[in-house]
Amino acid sequence: MKWSAKLGRFAGIDVYVHVTFLALLAYFAVVYWSRTGTVAGVLAGLTLIAALFLCVLLHEYGHALTARRYGIATKYITLLPIGGLAMLASMPRDPRQEILVALAGPAVNLAIAAVVYGLIGLTGQAGALLGIEPTRMGFLPTLLAANLMLAVFNLLPAFPMDGGRVLRALLSLRMDRVRATRVAATVGQALAVGLGLLGLAGNPFLILIAVFVWIGAGAEATAVAVDERLAHRPASCAMITRFEALGPRDPLARAIDLTLAGAQKDFPVLDGPRVVGVLTQIAVLRGLRDLGPDGLVADAMGPARTANITATLDDLLRDIEATDGGLVCILQGGRLAGLVDLDNIKEYLRIQAALDERGA
Secondary structure: OOOEEEEEEEOOEEEEEEOOHHHHHHHHHHHHHHHHOOHHHHHHHHHHHHHHHHHHHHHHHHHHHHHHHOOOOEEEEEEEOOEEEEEEOOOOOOHHHHHHHHHHHHHHHHHHHHHHHHHHHHHOOHHHHHOOOHHHOOHHHHHHHHHHHHHHHHOOOOOOOHHHHHHHHHHHOOOOHHHHHHHHHHHHHHHHHHHHHHHHOOOHHHHHHHHHHHHHHHHHHHHHHHHHHHOOOEHHHOOEOOOOOEOOOOEHHHHHHHHHHOOOOOEEEEEOOEEEEEEOHHHHHHHHHHHOOOOEHHHOOEOOEEEEOOOEHHHHHHHHHHOOOOOEEEEEOOEEEEEEOHHHHHHHHHHHHHHHHHHO
């Protein structure tokens, strides 16, 4: 994850924190210093911020672990100054499953709030719940208020919040997914305008949220339209059928010659008719550095990803995005029939868009 540091791997999911998170900590350090004037006060305040973002992380794990129940992996979770992001490989196609995945995050926050409320009762801090300024509230009351706010905020019917996904799923029960997403995105962008106008009254944070919601709603509508355009289209629609291949015993110099002679950057590696690996441009450069031009392709290649020629382009796109790009070798009858990468799919989409404009 670019501009992010890895915190660790929990429940099989990598967790990252974005570097801008440090700016948030610095801001709150200044706030708590101005409030308390002591190092102890700053440390207590930053401990509260860390606890709040732990709740955000648990919220994202609610989504991730619920999605896992339906066979959907989570590539990573990133903590950002404005919240968290669980990068799922995809959302469930079944609207009912999508509702459960979307609601799992807010449900975690409500569960945390219930536990904290119980602790407040046990510790006799119920009177602190009347406080209205987070920096002057106690630890537990602030934690309670924050989790309730997270739950309510995420249930707003706007992408990329959970409420937007719930709205889209409910609409999908009565209309096709593309139209449902378009309607939900329109609702989200209308809400973004409202938040932006409120922000102009003196709350810059609302303006930031409004921009985030506006962009997220548009991006979701575009992504679903792309997904539907690729659905039911076999790999043969977009695959490259004119390509060069290498053998495992070829020298790396052969890959350089082919790269300079054409536009191909990544090469399937064949041992007879069998696909045994893929030599990417990065692997070529690494191999030249470590092995020299006489080094063998077999010593530099990586594993090949393969798919049957009947695989649909939307499935291939999800597979490619889940593994940060790369080449997929398309097989027909066990033999290599073509290649598909992200650029091929994008080119196919551009061609289809041009044809649609012509027919409009």
